[in-house]
Amino acid sequence: MIELEGVPELIDPVMVAAFEGWNDAGDAASTAVAHLDREWKGEVFAALDAEDYYDFQVNRPTVFLENGVRKITWPTTRLSVVRIGGEKPRDLVLVRGIEPSMRWRSFCNELLGFAHELGVEMVVILGALLGDTPHTRPVPVSGVTSDPDLARTMDLEETRYEGPTGIVGILQEACTHAGVPAVSLWAAVPHYVSQPPNPKATLALLNRLEDLIGLRIPLGELPEDARAWQLGVDQLAAEDSEVAEYVQTLEEARDTAELPEASGEAIAREFERYLRRRDPGQGPGSGGPGVATESGDTSYLRDPGSGRTRPPKPERGPEPEAEAPEESGDSGDED
Numbered sequence: 001m002i003e004l005e006g007v008p009e010l011i012d013p014v015m016v017a018a019f020e021g022w023n024d025a026g027d028a029a030s031t032a033v034a035h036l037d038r039e040w041k042g043e044v045f046a047a048l049d050a051e052d053y054y055d056f057q058v059n060r061p062t063v064f065l066e067n068g069v070r071k072i073t074w075p076t077t078r079l080s081v082v083r084i085g086g087e088k089p090r091d092l093v094l095v096r097g098i099e100p101s102m103r104w105r106s107f108c109n110e111l112l113g114f115a116h117e118l119g120v121e122m123v124v125i126l127g128a129l130l131g132d133t134p135h136t137r138p139v140p141v142s143g144v145t146s147d148p149d150l151a152r153t154m155d156l157e158e159t160r161y162e163g164p165t166g167i168v169g170i171l172q173e174a175c176t177h178a179g180v181p182a183v184s185l186w187a188a189v190p191h192y193v194s195q196p197p198n199p200k201a202t203l204a205l206l207n208r209l210e211d212l213i214g215l216r217i218p219l220g221e222l223p224e225d226a227r228a229w230q231l232g233v234d235q236l237a238a239e240d241s242e243v244a245e246y247v248q249t250l251e252e253a254r255d256t257a258e259l260p261e262a263s264g265e266a267i268a269r270e271f272e273r274y275l276r277r278r279d280p281g282q283g284p285g286s287g288g289p290g291v292a293t294e295s296g297d298t299s300y301l302r303d304p305g306s307g308r309t310r311p312p313k314p315e316r317g318p319e320p321e322a323e324a325p326e327e328s329g330d331s332g333d334e335d
Contacts, residue, residue, distance in 0.1 A: 007045050007081065010091040010118050014213050017111070018126040019077070021099035023166040025189040026198030028128035032205045033096045039218045042080035042094050046114065050074040053100035053107050077107075079114060084215060093118055099167045107167070108174035115180060123175050123182040124212065126205050127168040128198075131188035134250035135233045139204035140188045143212065146176040154212065156183060185209060190250075192243065193233050199225035 016036065018029035036042070050056075059075035077097025084090055093115070100107045115123060133140055144159040145151050151158040161169070168184055175182035185208050187201040203222045210217045237243045 004045065004114075004117055007118070010081065010093070011083070012090040013081075013093050013118055013120050014090070015093040015095060015111075015115055015118075015120045015123045016126065016209065017095035017123065017171065019097055019099045019167050021166070023099065023127040023129070023168040025128040025130045025187075026194055026201055027196035028187050028189060028198045028201035028205060029126035030096060031197060031199075031202045032126050032209070033094055035202065035206065035220070035222065036082065036092065036217070037080055037094050037096065039220060040082035040084065040092070042082045044078050044080045046079045048077045048097070048107070048110060050076040053077075053103055054098065055101035058101050059098055077111075081118075090215070093120060104167060104170050105174070108171050111171065112174060112178050112180065115175075116178075120180065122213075123171070123180055124209060125168050125171055125182065125184045126187075126209070127166075127184055128187045128189050128201055128205070130191040130194055132250060132253075133188045133190050134247050134254055135190045135193055135200070135230060135237075136247065136251060137254050139201045141204050141208040142186045142188075143183055143208065144186065145181075145183045146172060147181060150181050150183065154183070159184075183212065185212070190233075192246070193236075197229075199229050202226075 016033060018024065018033040020027065020030045024030050050061075054075050056075070061072050061074045063070055063072055065071070075098050077095060077100075080094045080096075082092050082094065084092065095111060114120075131140070143154070143156040144161075145154075145156045146159055148158055150156060159172075172182045172184050185205055187205045189198055189201050199222055203219065203226045206217050206219065206222070237247050
């Protein structure tokens with residue numbers, strides 16, 4: 001039995017999860033959840049026991065000094081809650097950590113135990129994979145689910161992927177078998193510029209998450225970071241004629257494939273997002289829907305002493321193909 005003393009009853013909670021490692025090309029997915037935690041001042045209320053799920057020779061702990069005292073940060077997965085104020089407040093349960101090294105079924109069962117106790121209505125798992133996509137075009141984000149009914153009602157793809165999978169795929173299937181609605185959002189990162197960070201892919205994931213759960217997400221400096229990232233890659237590509245030619249080939253293939261997709265529906269979706277962001281009633285501090293209140297809504301959570309330090313990066317080696325929507329044809333190599 002999971003006891004969550006100090007955590008009150010949540011309002012229409014959605015769990016949003018991301019894991020560093022195999023399913024996190026360019027660190028785009030884990031950075032997206034870190035952004036939500038930072039912008040909405042999440043309070044950590046639980047951390048999974050690192051001894052149960054991590055190989056410390058793969059994901060090593062780190063030592064640091066705090067007021068002259070040596071301390072250790074262990075690689076793990078932490079959960080925090082943010083309350084989003086407004087006329088219709090709701091809560092997000094944020095799950096951020098590292099893909100576990102072992103006991104994946106127990107790992108998923110423990111997360112689902114928290115979801116059950118907190119009354120989570122839906123789980124959204126963020127992932128990123130490497131693909132044949134040009135950095136000059138909008139980042140493709142696919143929304144997939146194993147639930148046919150959810151696919152129809154939320155305009156998602158029903159996953160038909162077969163092959164090796166990561167913790168994103170395992171957690172989604174665990175949710176499905178437990179009767180918890182679950183969606184995975186996948187951003188495609190250009191394989192020729194895979195080094196983190198990739199703010200453009202992070203921004204694309206947050207925009208799609210915003211549409212999915214109907215909340216306005218404060219983006220902070222992400223749009224400017226995304227523009228600076230693209231400008232930097234443009235400059236690097238211009239210095240190498242072979243890379244520039246390759247990017248042009250990807251652009252032509254992408255434009256040809258997506259010509260039928262330049263539909264009124266896509267344009268309307270972008271226009272609706274624009275209207276949401278320019279509405280003065282939705283601005284920071286206005287108390288509009290989807291804006292975190294400044295009255296300390298998250299201060300009601302206890303912190304069990306796990307701290308809020310971001311888990312250290314896993315030491316990555318060459319990795320196999322990641323799970324992705326079948327029709328994307330993208331490769332999921334991390335490095």
